[in-house]
Amino acid sequence: MxxxxxxxxxxxxxxxxxxxxxxxxxxAALSSVAITVAIVVILVRESLGFFEHVSLVxxxxxxxxxxxxxxxHYGIMPLVSGTLVTATxxxxxxxxxxxxxxxxxxxxxPHRVREIIKPVLELLDGxxxxxxxxxxxxxxxxxxxxxxxDLPGFxxxxxxxxxGVMIIxxxxxISEDAMRAVPMHIxxxxxxxxxxxxQTALRVVTPAAFSGIAAAYILGISRxxxxxxxxxxxxxxxxxxxxxxxxxxxTITTYIVQVSLGDLPHGSLGYxxxxxxxxxxxxxxxxxxIAGHLLRKRFREVY
Amino acid sequence: MAPDKGVQVMRAMIARRKRWDVIFAVVxxxxxxxxxxxxxxxxxxxxxxxxxxxxxxxxxxxPSRHADKAGILSAWVGTTLVMxxxxxxAVPLGIAAGVYLEEYAAKNWITDLIEINVxxxxxxxxxxxxxxxxxxxxxxLDLGQxxxxxxxxxxxxxLPVVIVATREAIRSIxxxxxxxxxxxxxxxxxxxxxxxxxxxxxGILTGVIIGLSRxxxxxxxxxxxxxxxxxAFLPDSPIKSEFPYVxxxxxxxxxxxxxxxxFNWVSRPQEAFHxxxxxxxxxxxxxxxxxxxxxxxxxxHFRKRIKW
Numbered sequence: 001m002x003x004x005x006x007x008x009x010x011x012x013x014x015x016x017x018x019x020x021x022x023x024x025x026x027x028a029a030l031s032s033v034a035i036t037v038a039i040v041v042i043l044v045r046e047s048l049g050f051f052e053h054v055s056l057v058x059x060x061x062x063x064x065x066x067x068x069x070x071x072x073h074y075g076i077m078p079l080v081s082g083t084l085v086t087a088t089x090x091x092x093x094x095x096x097x098x099x100x101x102x103x104x105x106x107x108x109x110p111h112r113v114r115e116i117i118k119p120v121l122e123l124l125d126g127x128x129x130x131x132x133x134x135x136x137x138x139x140x141x142x143x144x145x146x147x148x149x150d151l152p153g154f155x156x157x158x159x160x161x162x163x164g165v166m167i168i169x170x171x172x173x174i175s176e177d178a179m180r181a182v183p184m185h186i187x188x189x190x191x192x193x194x195x196x197x198x199q200t201a202l203r204v205v206t207p208a209a210f211s212g213i214a215a216a217y218i219l220g221i222s223r224x225x226x227x228x229x230x231x232x233x234x235x236x237x238x239x240x241x242x243x244x245x246x247x248x249x250x251t252i253t254t255y256i257v258q259v260s261l262g263d264l265p266h267g268s269l270g271y272x273x274x275x276x277x278x279x280x281x282x283x284x285x286x287x288x289x290i291a292g293h294l295l296r297k298r299f300r301e302v303y
Numbered sequence: 304m305a306p307d308k309g310v311q312v313m314r315a316m317i318a319r320r321k322r323w324d325v326i327f328a329v330v331x332x333x334x335x336x337x338x339x340x341x342x343x344x345x346x347x348x349x350x351x352x353x354x355x356x357x358x359x360x361x362x363x364x365x366p367s368r369h370a371d372k373a374g375i376l377s378a379w380v381g382t383t384l385v386m387x388x389x390x391x392x393a394v395p396l397g398i399a400a401g402v403y404l405e406e407y408a409a410k411n412w413i414t415d416l417i418e419i420n421v422x423x424x425x426x427x428x429x430x431x432x433x434x435x436x437x438x439x440x441x442x443x444l445d446l447g448q449x450x451x452x453x454x455x456x457x458x459x460x461x462l463p464v465v466i467v468a469t470r471e472a473i474r475s476i477x478x479x480x481x482x483x484x485x486x487x488x489x490x491x492x493x494x495x496x497x498x499x500x501x502x503x504x505x506g507i508l509t510g511v512i513i514g515l516s517r518x519x520x521x522x523x524x525x526x527x528x529x530x531x532x533x534x535a536f537l538p539d540s541p542i543k544s545e546f547p548y549v550x551x552x553x554x555x556x557x558x559x560x561x562x563x564x565x566f567n568w569v570s571r572p573q574e575a576f577h578x579x580x581x582x583x584x585x586x587x588x589x590x591x592x593x594x595x596x597x598x599x600x601x602x603x604h605f606r607k608r609i610k611w
Binding site for chain 1: 320321323324327328330331332334335337338339341342344345348349395396399400402403404407408416417420421423424426427428429430431432433434435437438439442459462463466490491492513516517519520521522523526527528529562565566569570577580581584587588591592595599
């Protein structure tokens with residue numbers, strides 16, 4: 001009888017160990033949720049401290065952002081305008097180029113070209129952003145000044161352009177994946193009707209891959225809004241309520257960097273401002289992510 | 304016999320439409336050229352300014368007020384130590400989470416929540432992680448502006464990358480492998496730890512390296528936790544000559560990393576420091592390119608060897 005009992009005990013032990021390991025793995029997976037919760041808790045808690053001193057109306061309507069001056073104003077608008085202008089410049093580079101490259105790689109390029117070009121483009125994404133900042137400030141800005149002599153040394157145009165180049169692989173690789181997921185028979189149907197390659201790409205494949213392409217754009221937008229080092233190096237650090245990309249201006253991210261470089265005491269109002277600014281940034285990216293999610297759901301193609 | 308008018312019109316239309324094919328192919332090539340030219344200009348301008356500055360002294364000197372004497376010793380040592388903490392945290396955690404989601408997770412709302420959450424985390428701007436780290440690691444957990452705080456920050460930043468890579472690698476293992484193991488009486492964990500994970504190691508490793516190469520270049524979150532830019536000392540050595548031979552003093556040391564050193568030099572007005580910045584940038588680019596090349600090599604090498 002003994003061997004049976006020990007075998008039973010052995011199995012129970014084995015079962016317990018299995019459950020324990022599963023539980024550990026579950027905790028690891030849950031840690032990602034804990035990170036999200038921690039982000040929200042920290043940002044909201046510090047921002048609440050901030051909004052005890054500054055009214056929400058002032059925060060949203062005041063046109064000056066000078067929290068570290070004696071005459072302190074806490075209007076987020078100048079930082080939001082800087083963020084939106086640099087992001088718009090970046091996207092007006094990244095979206096057209098990224099889309100064209102995606103269509104070309106998916107529908108036109110010979111296999112050889114694609115195998116060579118894709119990794120090269122992906123390198124663009126691998127290069128550290130601070131290096132792009134250097135490139136914008138010390139290469140692109142002087143180059144632009146050659147054509148636009150009035151351009152100041154720090155400006156949103158050059159930062160935005162360089163950021164756009166940086167985001168191209170984001171837009172192109174996700175769009176291309178979406179286009180390649182369109183089944184071949186849909187293209188064949190189009191060719192059978194006498195359509196050319198270009199017509200098929202533009203009127204059949206692109207609409208069919210719309211949800212994926214939209215997702216690529218949205219990711220590009222989030223990336224452009226949250227990008228920090230390029231603007232911190234090349235666009236200047238002065239908050240400036242303007243829609244003109246030829247001027248210097250700070251973005252939300254630049255402001256956070258600027259304050260972090262200084263030495264603000266923990267718990268002060270100045271310290272809390274970066275969390276309030278960060279919360280605005282998070283809400284902006286969240287808005288675009290949700291918009292992208294809804295767009296995908298609405299236009300999801302079922303083949 | 305000449306073709307009639309309708310056929311001529313048709314042929315003209317076909318020719319016109321085909322011309323658009325050619326035009327678009329040219330536009331596509333030009334667009335890609337834009338990207339490639341930008342990449343070449345970026346690396347070229349960095350190399351032209353930076354290469355003359357690269358010397359043994361540059362790697363073995365501390366930063367200095369004098370641009371020509373300044374070096375990146377504390378920066379690359381800092382980067383190495385921070386990456387060590389990042390890898391040791393993100394890799395086990397990310398693989399465990401990926402294994403759970405792929406092999407264990409039941410189809411329920413908790414799993415959905417985790418999956419949506421991982422996707423969303425990948426879209427959060429890196430500076431937000433910096434704010435999280437500032438509030439949580441630096442002040443709440445009182446780790447201070449230390450190597451361990453920076454390492455943990457970058458670890459949570461690249462966690463989604465590791466999780467997604469692990470899941471994709473595991474998904475490509477055929478179900479027959481698992482069934483074979485189960486048929487021989489292996490438990491789930493034995494199957495996973497002795498078969499599924501080892502077989503998907505190439506994919507996982509690729510993801511880990513890509514994640515780490517991203518972490519090496521991350522600047523914003525490290526600035527946010529308040530890393531210093533002027534560090535003229537090295538952290539305590541992790542290896543000691545006396546028992547117990549290892550020490551963890553370095554974890555709580557102040558530090559600087561490569562991208563921060565570069566940012567510091569770029570933001571100075573003097574031309575001489577820009578040369579240093581270019582040299583530091585070059586080192587950074589080479590580091591990230593080497594890591595990317597390694598990742599591509601591993602992916603390629605293993606794809607050829609393993610056949611199911």
